[in-house]
Amino acid sequence: MNENTARGxxxxxxxxxxxxxxxxxxWHGGHTVNVWTLGGMNVDVFSAGSFEQNEAxxxxxxxxxxxxxxxxxxxxxxxx
Numbered sequence: 001m002n003e004n005t006a007r008g009x010x011x012x013x014x015x016x017x018x019x020x021x022x023x024x025x026x027w028h029g030g031h032t033v034n035v036w037t038l039g040g041m042n043v044d045v046f047s048a049g050s051f052e053q054n055e056a057x058x059x060x061x062x063x064x065x066x067x068x069x070x071x072x073x074x075x076x077x078x079x080x
Contacts, residue, residue, distance in 0.1 A: 004040025014061055018069050025065045031056050033065060044068075 001009075005024065009015055012026040023043070024036040031051065035044035048064030049056020056064070 001038060002040045005036055005038060006040075008034060008036045008040065008042060014058060016062075016065050016069075021069070025068070027056075027061045027065075029055055033061060033068070035068075 009024065009026050012028050014027040016025045017023075018025065022038055024038070026034045026036060027048075028034075031047045031049050033046055033048055034042055035046075036042055046064070046068060049060035
């Protein structure tokens with residue numbers, strides 16, 4: 001893990017690793033989940049949970065990450 005990845009995960013309240021895609025999903029609270037490569041590039045961001053609440057629950061976050069992983073099986077390509 002490089003320094004950018006470490007900064008992106010610092011103080012995360014929940015992190016999941018997708019071994020197949022080699023991506024890290026990080027939730028720091030609120031509704032936003034960030035998706036990082038092992039090389040430290042933030043490749044995606046999505047929201048989870050009901051916005052009727054100030055913050056998504058951990059269960060909502062886990063479900064949203066699982067759904068995102070299931071629907072995102074093609075490797076991301078990025079121009080440098």
